Amino acid sequence: MNATSTTDEKLLNPFLVYDYICEANATTLVAFLIITTLFYQRVSCTLSPLHGRGIPVVPHYLPFFGVLPNFMLNTRVFITYWQKYYDTEVFACYFLGRMAYVITCPIASAQVFSGKYKSLTWEYIAKMIFTGAFETDDKMAKLLGVHPVSHKIYDKYLMNKTYLSDIVKAFQDSFAEIVFPTMLERATAPSEDGWSTIDAIEFFGGSSFMCTGHVLFGDTGLIDFELFRNVMFFITYFQKILASPWFMRPLYRKQYAARDILFNYMKEVIRKVDEKEGGIEQYAEVMQEISKTEVRTKMNLHDRTVSLLAPLYAASINTIPTTYWCFWHLLNSKECMETIKEEILTIRAERLEKQRLSKDDSGVRYTVEDFDRMVNIDSLIQETLRKHTTYRTVTTRFAEADCVIKVPNKGKIIPINVKRGDLLFNSPTLNHHDSELFEHPEKFKWNRFSPVNGKYPTFYKRGKELSKPVRAFGYGLTMCPGRRFAMTQIKILMSIILEDYDIRYKNDITPPTPKMAHEERGPCNGMPRESYKVEIRKRL
Ligand code: HEM
Numbered sequence: 001m002n003a004t005s006t007t008d009e010k011l012l013n014p015f016l017v018y019d020y021i022c023e024a025n026a027t028t029l030v031a032f033l034i035i036t037t038l039f040y041q042r043v044s045c046t047l048s049p050l051h052g053r054g055i056p057v058v059p060h061y062l063p064f065f066g067v068l069p070n071f072m073l074n075t076r077v078f079i080t081y082w083q084k085y086y087d088t089e090v091f092a093c094y095f096l097g098r099m100a101y102v103i104t105c106p107i108a109s110a111q112v113f114s115g116k117y118k119s120l121t122w123e124y125i126a127k128m129i130f131t132g133a134f135e136t137d138d139k140m141a142k143l144l145g146v147h148p149v150s151h152k153i154y155d156k157y158l159m160n161k162t163y164l165s166d167i168v169k170a171f172q173d174s175f176a177e178i179v180f181p182t183m184l185e186r187a188t189a190p191s192e193d194g195w196s197t198i199d200a201i202e203f204f205g206g207s208s209f210m211c212t213g214h215v216l217f218g219d220t221g222l223i224d225f226e227l228f229r230n231v232m233f234f235i236t237y238f239q240k241i242l243a244s245p246w247f248m249r250p251l252y253r254k255q256y257a258a259r260d261i262l263f264n265y266m267k268e269v270i271r272k273v274d275e276k277e278g279g280i281e282q283y284a285e286v287m288q289e290i291s292k293t294e295v296r297t298k299m300n301l302h303d304r305t306v307s308l309l310a311p312l313y314a315a316s317i318n319t320i321p322t323t324y325w326c327f328w329h330l331l332n333s334k335e336c337m338e339t340i341k342e343e344i345l346t347i348r349a350e351r352l353e354k355q356r357l358s359k360d361d362s363g364v365r366y367t368v369e370d371f372d373r374m375v376n377i378d379s380l381i382q383e384t385l386r387k388h389t390t391y392r393t394v395t396t397r398f399a400e401a402d403c404v405i406k407v408p409n410k411g412k413i414i415p416i417n418v419k420r421g422d423l424l425f426n427s428p429t430l431n432h433h434d435s436e437l438f439e440h441p442e443k444f445k446w447n448r449f450s451p452v453n454g455k456y457p458t459f460y461k462r463g464k465e466l467s468k469p470v471r472a473f474g475y476g477l478t479m480c481p482g483r484r485f486a487m488t489q490i491k492i493l494m495s496i497i498l499e500d501y502d503i504r505y506k507n508d509i510t511p512p513t514p515k516m517a518h519e520e521r522g523p524c525n526g527m528p529r530e531s532y533k534v535e536i537r538k539r540l
Contacts, residue, residue, distance in 0.1 A: 048092070054414055055101075056086040058093040066094030074521050076392045079104070079427045089409045090416070100423040101407075101416060106437065106461055106471070108407050109426040113395060115476030117403055120424060122146055122478045124398030132242035133259070133313075134306045144307050146478065149293055154311065154481035157286035161368050167215055167284055168488055172365050174211040176496050179223055183207065186225070187536065194537040197506055201531040204327045205232065205320035207493055212315050217308075218282035219269050227265060230258035235317045239523045267305045274301070287311075311482070318389055318472075319486045321526035325388040326380055326490050328514070329446050331505050331534065336380065336446040343376045344495045371491045379449035381487055385472035387444050388526030390428040391516060395474060397424040428471045437461050437469055497536075506533035 024032070048057040060066045070078050071093075079102055082091055089105035103109045112120070126145030130136045136144070144150075157163045183203050187196035206228045213222030221227075237255045241248040249256055273279035280288050287308065290296065296304055330336055347370050354360070399422045406413050418424070433441045437459050438448070449457060449470075459469035473480035480486075497503060505511060511532045518524040 050092050050416075053416075054409060054412070055416065056082075056088055056091045058082050058091060060094050064097045066096065067100075068096055071095065072522070074392075075394055075427065075523070076429050079394075079425075079430050080433075083430060090407045090414070095423060098421050098423060099419065100425055101418065102425045102427070103407060104427075104430060105408065106431040106434070106466060106469070107464055108409075109395075109431070109471075110468075110475060112405055112407060112424060113397060113426060113475035115478070117405055119399050119401040119403040119420075120397040120405070120418070121400055122397060122474075123400070125396050126478075128242045130306070130310075132245060132248070133238055134310070135245045136303065136306055140303055140306070143295055144310070147293075147295065148477075149295075150290055151478070151481060153286060153289045153293070157284075157289070158482050158485045163285070164484060164488070165368050167286070167485060168366075168368055168371070168492070169364060170215045170284065171211050171489060172492050172496065174214045174223075175207060175492060176365065178214070178220065179207050179210050180496060182223060184536070190537070195504075195535040196537070197533050197535050199531050200327065200534050201232070201320075201324060201528060202228070203534065204323045204493065208319045208323045208489055209312075209316050211492075212319070212489070213312055216284050216287050216312060217266075217269060218284065221265065221269065227262055230261045231316055232320070233258040234262070235313065235320070236517045236527050238313075238317060239518075239525075263305060263309065266309050267301060270305050270308060271301060314480075315482055315486065317527075318525055319482075319489060321528060322381065322384055322389045322486070323490050323493065324528055325384045325526055326377075326494075327534075328532070329380060329384065329444060330494070331503065332510060333446055336376075339376050339447070340374075340380065340494065341498050343374055344498050347373055348495070348499055366492070366495055368488065371488045371495075374491050374495075376447065376450050377491050377494055378487065380446045381490055382449045382470050383444060383446055384526075386432045386438075386448075386470045388516075389472045390432055390470075391526050392429050392518075392522075392524040393427065393472075394523070395426045395428065395471075398422075399424070426475075431469075431471065434461070437466065500539055501536050502539055503534055503536045506535050508535075 050057050058067055060070075062069070067078070082093075082102070083104040089108050090101060090103050092099055092101050094100075103112050123142070123146045127138070127141040130141035130145050131138060157167065183198060183206070184196070186202070187198040190196045202225065206225065209228050209231055210223040214220060234255050237252055241252050241255060245256075273282060280291060283291065290311075291304075291308065296307055299307065330340060347366065351364075351366060351370055355362075355364075399418045399420055401420050403418050404415050405418055405424075406415055408414075431437070435441050451457075459466050473483040514532055515529045516524055517527045517529040519529070
């Protein structure tokens with residue numbers, strides 16, 4: 001009688017739940033935890049008002065953290081799974097105490113990320129890059145992270161054909177006259193039939209970094225293999241150390257040390273330029289203009305070094321893996337190699353003929369127009385960007401203020417009330433594997449984007465033609481200003497090498513496909529974990 005009344009009392013009185021739990025056995029406790037978690041998981045998504053408006057909310061188990069663990073474990077799997085599950089152009093999820101909207105449709109993404117919603121910015125991520133990887137303070141990060149004045153300068157010098165021509169000429173000279181001969185010197189002595197062996201990551205990735213550094217800063221000291229090794233070491237882990245230097249430094253000491261080696265080297269270059277009258281003229285025009293911006297003239301040497309080094313990092317992080325994989329696929333397909341070689345040799349012969357007729361002795365190997373005509377290399381690069389550079393990537397926007405965005409979903413336009421602090425995600429990886437857009441998206445087809453009988457292939461999503469089906473360079477106002485330069489760099493390396501040399505895998509045997517540094521989880525932009533060997537021989 002007494003015992004029953006105590007149990008009833010406990011059941012009815014919520015303040016006695018603690019006593020009840022203490023007295024419960026392990027099985028009851030586990031069952032209780034499972035039931036509570038499942039109940040929370042159900043409620044967490046179905047009670048959201050977004051459901052009523054046709055925007056599914058992904059269920060989650062953890063308060064505050066929301067879907068973060070599943071998202072971080074494998075972003076690609078997470079986004080693909082829920083997109084398929086809901087068959088939707090947009091879904092929402094709780095993420096670190098805020099709401100995150102995942103825009104899954106390429107058309108909707110292009111609209112939302114275009115810059116037309118001024119409250120949605122890239123600032124949050126850019127700030128994370130500066131404070132995380134470059135250890136600047138918040139104020140500097142905010143100033144430099146998104147700096148429209150600098151963006152305009154990069155756009156002018158790296159996108160506009162007239163200005164880009166100077167950089168393209170300097171890059172060709174740097175590669176043909178200094179970097180390529182240095183690479184050949186490092187190759188093994190030629191075998192009896194003339195082949196020399198060379199490491200792929202050093203040859204292709206190293207050339208991209210060294211020529212870019214040399215051209216931007218006018219300093220041949222950047223043509224250095226030890227510096228390149230340090231850059232590779234740092235940028236391979238770059239995305240992992242964005243979180244917080246305070247937290248990450250003890251875990252990634254060697255990576256930070258590798259970054260400091262390049263940083264200290266560049267600081268010396270910049271200090272010497274500062275001291276020498278007119279020293280700034282050693283830089284490419286784009287870097288001269290960047291150095292002269294008001295914000296930078298007021299900075300101390302340390303901060304200025306960070307801000308001038310940033311474009312070299314931005315360039316290296318993506319161009320090195322892209323170049324590496326482009327050459328991998330060039331060597332992997334005889335058809336690709338023959339078509340591209342013919343493209344290069346034809347354009348080169350036409351350039352020489354034009355120069356002969358106009359008695360032009362400028363020594364220009366290829367003009368920007370010549371590179372623009374290399375449509376088969378273009379296709380190879382686009383396919384590499386689709387499959388490797390965006391292997392597992394997410395584009396992010398942060399809401400600086402409340403705003404209403406309009407997203408097409410299942411034939412209707414749905415307004416979404418985005419709150420200050422919310423996040424918006426789009427995954428180029430997901431879009432690049434959409435079988436409605438790309439036939440057999442899992443396959444690497446080097447000529448997927450090549451014109452056939454002068455006509456470019458078209459790509460449709462929900463009946464609408466997409467002018468840019470591959471989106472590796474971002475969207476809208478902050479879209480990468482180095483995209484044209486990056487594509488041209490790869491064409492320069494291929495043209496100068498294939499013009500006079502044959503190149504193949506070592507012993508003409510295709511090695512196993514190299515693994516990526518972050519193949520399993522986390523962001524992955526195709527940065528390779530391992531290299532492969534190539535053989536090169538001067539054509540007779
Ligand atoms: C395959 C090569 C490359 C890829 C895939 C790439 C991709 C990107 C992406 C995705 C962004 C962020 C855009 C956004 O989210 O809105 C970015 C920004 C940037 N990239 Fe690139 N990039 C490449 C090469 C280069 C090169 C060669 C340079 C310059 C030499 C460069 C300079 C920059 C700069 C300066 C920014 C920051 C823009 C700003 O906010 O003002 N990139 N890039």
